[in-house]
Amino acid sequence: MKIAILNGSPRKENTAAMVDAFAQGAKEAGHEVEILHVGKMKIAGCLGCEYCHTKGEGKCVQKDDLEKIMPAYLESDMIVYATPIYYFNMTAQLAAAIQRVYCIGKPAKAKKAAMLISSGSPGTGNATIESYKTMIGYIGLEDKGVFCLAGEENKSEEKLAEIRNFAKGL
Numbered sequence: 365m366k367i368a369i370l371n372g373s374p375r376k377e378n379t380a381a382m383v384d385a386f387a388q389g390a391k392e393a394g395h396e397v398e399i400l401h402v403g404k405m406k407i408a409g410c411l412g413c414e415y416c417h418t419k420g421e422g423k424c425v426q427k428d429d430l431e432k433i434m435p436a437y438l439e440s441d442m443i444v445y446a447t448p449i450y451y452f453n454m455t456a457q458l459a460a461a462i463q464r465v466y467c468i469g470k471p472a473k474a475k476k477a478a479m480l481i482s483s484g485s486p487g488t489g490n491a492t493i494e495s496y497k498t499m500i501g502y503i504g505l506e507d508k509g510v511f512c513l514a515g516e517e518n519k520s521e522e523k524l525a526e527i528r529n530f531a532k533g534l
């Protein structure tokens with residue numbers, strides 16, 4: 365299947381290590397994987413102007429890097445949301461990318477989802493996990509797994525192997 369990973373981290377560090385482990389496992393299983401560096405993109409928040417649902421016919425009035433991730437929203441079978449925790453939440457970049465799917469309502473083809481979270485301290489990703497689960501339920505995706513690493517667990521070979529094996533089993 366076609367898997368799109370939306371990486372909300374602006375850095376190539378802890379979240380990126382989880383993303384790379386996932387991508388490696390998924391590729392080994394024969395899946396097509398695309399990593400979208402949402403954390404480094406310029407994606408503004410939704411204006412709520414409803415242009416997309418009126419004159420725009422599904423197109424957003426704002427012209428920015430959303431155009432780079434729209435193909436993934438239209439064509440992928442699985443979406444993986446990856447993010448560091450910033451003040452008990454996902455990054456603003458990933459939140460904007462998630463909310464801007466509003467112009468088409470929900471990903472067109474995808475039926476599956478997973479989440480990769482990197483945090484400094486244990487338990488700080490709980491609200492993000494809850495939000496992810498509620499959000500994917502709303503857009504009709506099935507959760508295949510959530511990985512939330514904290515502190516020393518980041519970049520631990522054991523934890524990254526778990527993620528690689530999980531992706532290999534998809």
Ligand SMILES: Cc1cc2nc3c(=O)[nH]c(=O)nc-3n(C[C@H](O)[C@H](O)[C@H](O)COP(=O)(O)O)c2cc1C
Pocket residue numbers: 373374375376377378379380447448449450451452453482483484485486488518
């Ligand atoms: C702006 C900012 C806010 C953060 N807020 C939290 C937080 O609320 N809870 C936490 O456990 N870690 C927090 N952290 C730490 C990061 O989640 C952690 O270092 C993570 O591994 C970074 O991932 P990255 O290497 O992909 O950027 C914060 C880091 C930054 C830069």
